[in-house]
Amino acid sequence: MNETIKRETPNHFSLPRRINRLGQLAYNLWWVWNPEGQQLFRQIRPRLWDELEHNPVAFLKKVERSYLNAAANDTYYLDMYDRVMKKFDDYLNGEDTWFKQQYPHLLNQQIAYFSFEFGLHESLPVYAGGLGILAGDHLKEASDLGLPLVGVGFIYNQGYFTQVITEDGWQETHTKHLVLEDAPIALLKDDEGNPITISVELPGRNVFARIWEVRVGRVSLFLLDSNLPVNSDADRQLTARLYSNDLEVRISQEILLGMGGVRALRRLGYQPQVWHMNEGHSAFLAVERALELVRKGKTFAEAAAEVRKTNVFTTHTPVPAGNDQFPLWLVDKYFSQIWPELGLTRDQFVDLGRQATPWGESFCMPVLALKLSEHANAVSELHGQVSRRMWHFLWPERAVEDVPIRHITNGVHTGTWLARRLRLLFDRYLGADWMKRIDDPQLWSQVENIPDGELWAVRQHLKRKLILYINDRARQRWQSGQYHPAQALASGVFLEPYSLTIGFARRFATYKRGGLILRDYDRLMRLVTNPDMPVQIIFAGKAHPADEPGKLLIQQVYRAVKDSRMGGRLVFLEDYDMNMARYLVQGVDVWLNNPRRPNEASGTSGMKAALNGVLNLSVMDGWWREGFNGLNGWAIGEDADPVDPNQQDEMDARSLYEQLEKDIIPLYYTNRSVDNIPTAWIARIKEAIRTLAPQFSTRRMVKEYLSEMYLACMEETEQETA
Known part of the structure; x- marks a missing residue:
């Protein structure tokens, strides 16, 4: 990362000196999959821990000093505290990670993982369901294995929604606001203490976003937040909640995630060799990466070929209607300034995502991702068969079974679940080191x-x-x-x-x-x-x-x-x-x-x-x-x-x-x-x-992503720089 970026753990707490590192632990989600880490907070005041949805930052802010003092004078608690903090330090500073042992020559490489949602823990409700939970588990496993991976997504201050069932069984939805200052996240600032921001161009204006960081063990997750005074009221709401039905909001979100996410990583000094799109929401990152190369003098064809080699796309949706697609008038409105800069005509740009539908042609995000990714996968064997049939029209000259979409079946993070x-x-029965041999x-x-x-x-x-x-x-x-x-x-x-x-x-x-x-x-x-x-x-x-x-x-x-x-x-x-x-x-x-x-x-x-x-x-x-x-x-x-x-x-x-x-x-x-x-x-x-x-297990899953997808991207970059 750039030296101008400050990555300080916030210190909102006045903790007894003997246990003052609880504040540091609170801001690294390592405790999510290490039960003894959670016990350090729970033991202090169990009922409050549950009331605050197991949020250690909110907990340390609210717990009374008398309870903290009692913990700091409890011999049993201090023994546990020392043991857990040593385990935490050993984990973060460990030099014997699986990735380092297997691929020491690739330690300088970087993997960027983009997702519209991340389900890491209930205290950070920026997820709606399985897609987000999978993304969260992916990050945790990457941390355990020592992969040089960073995540990119949104921080939703209104999350998905809170469900209430009425007496007659009807679902009502309520908004629950996330207090960002009470969440286990940190705002990234520059040397002068100002939030680090990026911007993207939307019709008639620029939209700015600041960047929050979530520490997930050894991995960083960067979350964009457009709730800034410089933006209009409507643009401040772009990162407010998940899965809007308003297509203008949705395309704006996906431009911010894809194009803005690339700019955020560049701003933070990252130069990833692998760009992984978890579903099609972030596919505009391929357009942004192509733009970067065109601005350096390459033709679009050359830029697209280069971008394609290091893009990875995972599709999760076996139903065509379930994929994000936009009417062409909306693409005209939001990208009419982009295709001339890429050296493309309007039709050539639309062709990147064009899909025929019963109601006419649309711009389909998975089509864009598939056309600009060398590596694509479904998430189970049967889903691979379904996906190859569903997207066969993109490769009409090939037999269905030869459509270049493989499968890597999902897994779950053992420590979390x-x-x-x-x-x-x-x-007791599998051996002391069984967690290192999950797969x-x-x-x-x-x-x-x-x-x-x-x-x-x-x-x-x-x-x-x-x-x-x-x-x-x-x-x-x-x-x-x-x-x-x-x-x-x-x-x-x-x-x-x-x-x-x-x-x-x-x-x-x-x-x-x-x-x-x-x-x-x-x-x-x-x-x-x-x-x-x-x-x-x-x-x-x-x-x-x-x-x-x-x-x-x-x-x-x-x-x-x-x-x-x-x-x-x-x-x-x-x-x-x-x-x-x-x-x-x-x-x-x-x-x-x-x-x-x-x-x-x-x-x-x-x-x-x-x-x-x-x-x-x-x-x-x-x-x-x-x-x-x-x-x-x-x-x-x-x-x-x-x-x-x-x-x-x-x-x-x-x-x-x-x-x-x-x-x-x-x-x-x-x-x-x-x-x-x-x-x-x-x-x-x-x-x-x-x-x-x-x-x-995600242990098997992430290793497969590495061996079948990521390594090819990394080695492609290694050859180019050799």
């Missing part, structure tokens, strides 16, 4: 050595923890005085710790079929209310504010939840976020996933569940098609191309009920040992962890 109790269990299948064969009783005790603990969390939420809502009694009951107060519990938590888009299990209502009721083998189902998830069918689906589920005949064994948890997700993927017994195949590009929630010994019951779509082996969970329906949607729904619902009735429920409740341990169920848990934990 693994329950602390299970981590301790793995420490080694041989390591995970040792799961068989864990005594059934110990593993079952941890699983039961995690379910009790989930139910206590749900009960506490319901109590808080009831005490607010704003909830009807039926809403309190729908929030899970009747949940039992020893009944088979199924989790369904995800975005409520219609293709995910959140109501599939309701299709035969009477049959479901018999399953749920069986006094000998009862079933509990926990639903959670948000619909996009503009998705009326998605909101109707939530209402359908919620009305079933409120049905007194279900006995309170159906539950809907409102305002799904990363904190709730951790409780669910760790605490339920079965993870249900039933999208309409092949619309689930990958999915990652089931991977998180499997890591924690939760068994998947899923359609053969996305990642589960690769993960299921017949013994590590259950499949809904067939591994076959879809039929008529209504017929497919009927067939999949029938398969879902049969799996529950004939296999899953009896397996959970019968074949118990004298100690009341379901031995056959435990055998499936061990098989799920053994087979799925290494294959669907």
